[in-house]
Amino acid sequence: LAKTTQPISMDSYEGQEVNITCSHNNIATNDYITWYQQFPSQGPRFIIQGYKTKVTNEVASLFIPADRKSSTLSLPRVSLSDTAVYYCLVGGKGAGSYQLTFGKGTKLSVIP
């Protein structure tokens, strides 16, 4: 499975847009890109998933360039409650596929 690389930590002020980039150079043709959010003492929670171009939902956008070797999670106008660890995963959706590792993720700290 494709390995991912993302920044260990990021700081942002409330109200700003935050972009977290994930590198996945050896992504496979049938791999999807999925982002999760984890608060302390809780299990990860799905944020968004995409295959190519741009995906948007009510909480975030995911930008994927044509070569799919990286992706960017965009959180609009963050608030203190967005302080969490964000994980980027790459893997297939088909039978037998699974995500091997979440890595260390990116710890986002939102400052008042």
Added chain:
Amino acid sequence: NAGVTQTPKFRVLKTGQSMTLLCAQDMNHEYMYWYRQDPGMGLRLIHYSVGEGTTAKGEVPDGYNVSRLKKQNFLLGLESAAPSQTSVYFCASRTRGGGEQYFGPGTRLTVT
């Protein structure tokens, strides 16, 4: 729907003792997973199951056994607990064709 539930929430074991962690999901998901998360680290996959009666090893399977006798339940066993198994254990499930994993609240295990 309760989603994914885990029993117990907390447990303290002495070295050499055994225990079983129970994961239950009420979403009729085919795939189920057990992860461990050590302080400041990402999640690492222990074992997973793609259906009732089938299990497979993940990234860190040593010292653990699993069983999936019923579709809705996935059990994780520690036959002889070691201090290195002190961790937070998360269970997750998903549908066969979906990418989103649904996580339980976690079990905090301490082995002294």
